[in-house]
Amino acid sequence: MFDPVEKLKEFVSHASVSTDPAFAAGMRDAQTFVSDLLASIGFEVEVVKTKLHPIVLASRGTDASWPHVIIYGHYDVQPADPLELWESPAFAPEVRGDRIYGRGTADNKGPLMTHIAAVGRLLEQEPDLPLRITFMLEGEEEMGSPSFPRFLADYRERLQAADFVFLSDTGIPSPDQVVITCGLRGLVLCEVEVTTAKSDLHSGLHGGVLRNPIQALSELCASLHGPDGRVNIPGFYDDVLEVEEWEKTELKKLGGDDAAYQKFLGVPAFYTPQGFSPLEAIRFMPTLEFNGIGGGYQGAGSKTVIPSRAFVKISCRLVANQDPVKIRQLLYQTIRKRMPADVNFKIHDDHDGQPYVVVPPDRANTPPNQSPVLAAAFRAADQAIGDVFGNPPLYLREGGSVPIIAQIKQTLGLDSVMFGLFLPEDNLHAPNESFDLRVMERGMRVSEQVLRSLAGC
């Protein structure tokens, strides 16, 4: 068997920044590296071309009666700048203490290597393991996975026969407490642009006769939340389900500390929808946020102009059972209804994403209608994590969105078991990203035990 840490160092040394064409060689090398590594442990590797960065599809096991797990990961990484803030070079990985430092060590090359090494170790011991495994590794995750939906549609026939998706691309609170993420928020994005006069106007000569676009936009934005902190769009919460008791219990086990969270954010006070604590609100409730606003003079000092244009970028995070298409419609209706007739405006569409939720077996009051292999995988993960990490996992929804998880569910009908491995101190997307090697070793043991259990040996 290969040395997982040495292989991870090699993987990280290929600077695979997907968004920057200057890193084309690093992308190619990282993809070749991981393809070769999978071939070396007995996988049949197909490199699927896309418009940009190829997807690696590597399979072992051909017996259709065997359980079939897809392991998802991505071989691309975030840009590494600002480079001067790195203590060791981003693409010359270095082990210091129990950690390996370098861009992509945690997101996602380390967790991906955890699974590859687990599979390698397992197949070395059980070459005839009765389990179909397909690695599905993309190179565009850090740019929003633009080629992924098309790939899923093209490979639907072949992939939808699998039982579930297994991945490690989510976080955990501490090295002793794993979280299996079982919900992700959806997204609806748009931009509202208000225009008034033909050009910017002198605020003295014309001030007092027309509505300033910043005023119109402010009035709209101010109307989108009520005094109770909830989103003030009729129908916005209609499809939000009551939070089940087990989820609240699970969240309590996390033992979150509001004061510490407030300190981490650096805010004078929390602002949550009525009836929800901060840690509940980010997991269980949809939001409407303003991501950016602009209009008029933004330089130093003053310019007494009435701008002719202002815009705001709006995003909604949606929870399980909310439909992005419907929410977009409600949002647009509200904007159209509230915008005064004395300004012109346009709403520019941006992308959206479905929320996702998967209910682990043995938790919900109403047992979820799910495949026995998925249920077995959840149970196996629960057992293995308890054995290896010393505590059973918590099953929590997360506030973020991983659109591919909902896309996989929509296109292939497959649920995901999201076995978290990042720690808060891993510095994802930031300088000095690192990955805890003890977590990696534990993760390998969990992955191996889960796969072994699914294979029934």
Add this chain to the structure above:
Amino acid sequence: MFDPVEKLKEFVSHASVSTDPAFAAGMRDAQTFVSDLLASIGFEVEVVKTKLHPIVLASRGTDASWPHVIIYGHYDVQPADPLELWESPAFAPEVRGDRIYGRGTADNKGPLMTHIAAVGRLLEQEPDLPLRITFMLEGEEEMGSPSFPRFLADYRERLQAADFVFLSDTGIPSPDQVVITCGLRGLVLCEVEVTTAKSDLHSGLHGGVLRNPIQALSELCASLHGPDGRVNIPGFYDDVLEVEEWEKTELKKLGGDDAAYQKFLGVPAFYTPQGFSPLEAIRFMPTLEFNGIGGGYQGAGSKTVIPSRAFVKISCRLVANQDPVKIRQLLYQTIRKRMPADVNFKIHDDHDGQPYVVVPPDRANTPPNQSPVLAAAFRAADQAIGDVFGNPPLYLREGGSVPIIAQIKQTLGLDSVMFGLFLPEDNLHAPNESFDLRVMERGMRVSEQVLRSLAGC
């Protein structure tokens, strides 16, 4: 006597852009040119150094018993770009038809030359004219006259003995209808900056627990106008005086066309404070405008961030009898009261300016308490404008602010007779600025007649 149009061409050819250090030579040449010209018609010229561009102070007449008029003007001009939009070069003035084209032809070199030529012609005929005339010409008007208050304070002793200020740096609606501007709005400027978290946050991971600074700012901005279109700050209108009947009558004579004004602005509808037509609102009512707003991501597409900071630039235009210090206080109190406790904020002061009003004699119900020379100047201007332009002037307030007029009133105690000469089509501050030579010729005759009348000959 010199040829006024030839001299104006020479004046305009000196590219005196005060804001741009690259035009230092043009500034120096324009100042020297106008100083020499005034010396050539018998003025004693003093070039008063300031921190930036000098002020030209040129006097004739020493008998303290004579009436004393200060003629104000400025020899600096706005930048000329975008240069490619000029039909003839900005600083190579060209006469086409009845107009002279070039940067500064209208603002303010043409109107200033009108007065210099009138004085030159008058003194040629009446070398012993019993009238003290002081030209007070600055070179920083287009940058907000930063050196002017200091200059006024330093020269107070010498200047406050004058009777009034005569100037042409305001507009008229048509070549047959002159306006004497008798009111200017004041100003209060500030910036409100809202900060929340320590840094920009991921809108998925943390969305729903803190108030977005754009939301806080929108709620503030939206609260600053009422549904009646009035500024919603307690006490804001307390010192606004009732508009006098004569002012309304005067404005009616202007015969403004709302439909044409709306078309000019290009707005779907007007938005005015209840009880005021658009043309009344810009002259008689104070305003609160948003000059700029910014925060978060403003680039193309989307970035699902919760910004940590947002700001808005606010300006109020004030009318006669409102005090900028008091209005600033009311505005700040309101902001402080309305800002929620879950965000941090700062209010950054910017400059302010007093509103200005002068009441022409024989109009108001209560005759203004003003010097006989000022009253005589108004009457002389009324007569001369009627004689030369075919219609007596209208006495109107303007929506804009010319802070130096209020500063002169405050520091020297002097009122101004603002004899307008720009036409709407003169393109001030824009490419292809021009000045109507027929208006210039008429203006010279008015100026000459007014000065002759004041001298009693």
